[in-house]
Amino acid sequence: MNFAVTEEQHQLEDSLRRLLSETNDFESRRRRLRAAAPDRLALWPRLAELGVIGAAFDEAHGGFAGDPRTMAVVLAALGESLAIEPFLANAVIVGRILQRSTANFALALTEDTIAGRHVCVLAHDAGANPFAAPGIAAKRDPDDAATLSGRLRCVRHADVAVSFLVPVTEHGDVAIYHIPRDAAGLSLSAYRLMDDAGGGDLEFDGVRAASTARLTFATGGDSGSGAADVLREALEWGVLGLAAEAAGIARALNRATFSHLSTRRQFGVPLASFQALQHRAADMFIAAEELTAAVNHAIEALAGAAKAGRSQAVSAAKVMADVAGRRIGHESVQMHGGMGVSDELNVSHYARRLAVMRAELGNANTHRLRFAGMQ
Numbered sequence: 001m002n003f004a005v006t007e008e009q010h011q012l013e014d015s016l017r018r019l020l021s022e023t024n025d026f027e028s029r030r031r032r033l034r035a036a037a038p039d040r041l042a043l044w045p046r047l048a049e050l051g052v053i054g055a056a057f058d059e060a061h062g063g064f065a066g067d068p069r070t071m072a073v074v075l076a077a078l079g080e081s082l083a084i085e086p087f088l089a090n091a092v093i094v095g096r097i098l099q100r101s102t103a104n105f106a107l108a109l110t111e112d113t114i115a116g117r118h119v120c121v122l123a124h125d126a127g128a129n130p131f132a133a134p135g136i137a138a139k140r141d142p143d144d145a146a147t148l149s150g151r152l153r154c155v156r157h158a159d160v161a162v163s164f165l166v167p168v169t170e171h172g173d174v175a176i177y178h179i180p181r182d183a184a185g186l187s188l189s190a191y192r193l194m195d196d197a198g199g200g201d202l203e204f205d206g207v208r209a210a211s212t213a214r215l216t217f218a219t220g221g222d223s224g225s226g227a228a229d230v231l232r233e234a235l236e237w238g239v240l241g242l243a244a245e246a247a248g249i250a251r252a253l254n255r256a257t258f259s260h261l262s263t264r265r266q267f268g269v270p271l272a273s274f275q276a277l278q279h280r281a282a283d284m285f286i287a288a289e290e291l292t293a294a295v296n297h298a299i300e301a302l303a304g305a306a307k308a309g310r311s312q313a314v315s316a317a318k319v320m321a322d323v324a325g326r327r328i329g330h331e332s333v334q335m336h337g338g339m340g341v342s343d344e345l346n347v348s349h350y351a352r353r354l355a356v357m358r359a360e361l362g363n364a365n366t367h368r369l370r371f372a373g374m375q
Contacts, residue, residue, distance in 0.1 A: 048116025056091035072244035079248030159198030315367035
């Protein structure tokens, strides 16, 4: 279960795994995130220094890769280590939008992102279907500025974000604005999510955004199909990233569970000697392999020149991530017994992360409908 195929991807994966093993071991992570003031960006400077953030950007924008396979390599490793830093939200999703933008500030924001100096996340809540029209309304003034109104629920990493990219519905079209966290009229209610990441609800009460804060794109203008297409593409990269992260978690859970079955003894024999548990472990292995295959297929679809079938491949990977994640997460907890739900065992933390992922960027039912062309 390895997404790396080139020598550069293998080297990046090896370097990242070494960094994570040194800085994000389970006990250190647990103490850091359960502190009164959790440090959710502890690894961010190190990831920037290693070039991991730059892996999400192509050479033309100051990175060195920017392809879906390299992204999957990074996210699988981060998932396996339960790293909480906002690589997917900031480097991948926002990064895809910035790389397509022609706005004057996009280049500087990209440079600060790659250097780890600025955390910007997509503030988007379209309900159960992330590909639906944005829920924030924007009304342009005569001077071409816009006033944003509405509420966004559960924006992941909102607590550590310095700014937000906010998709809005503007005169029936889609536009995307860059809004600082301290903008007048913007309020944030931050809280901890079940997987120890931070999140928050954003309230836009007449937030004014100058025309220079509106992202422009090479095709389609500053709103309409241009912004809508870029937003959809960024969300698809995010969905694929979640599936790759789930594959990394599945690998870690299977390894922990199979080791537990081999070493834990009952009635004088290892648990692995019981045929019923062997069958359940085999099902876990098969589920992980099916997920890996689905992610690989989506990687090829997203990297290919043809656009046909991309959305279906990405949605299929998310469905497999949710289905396989639920099976592997639940089975891991069950086969560890009472320890499986304890905070002191990493299995419970993996299971909680998988549970949160099932609600991110659309659940399995949403993506089944999308796969069938019904959304």
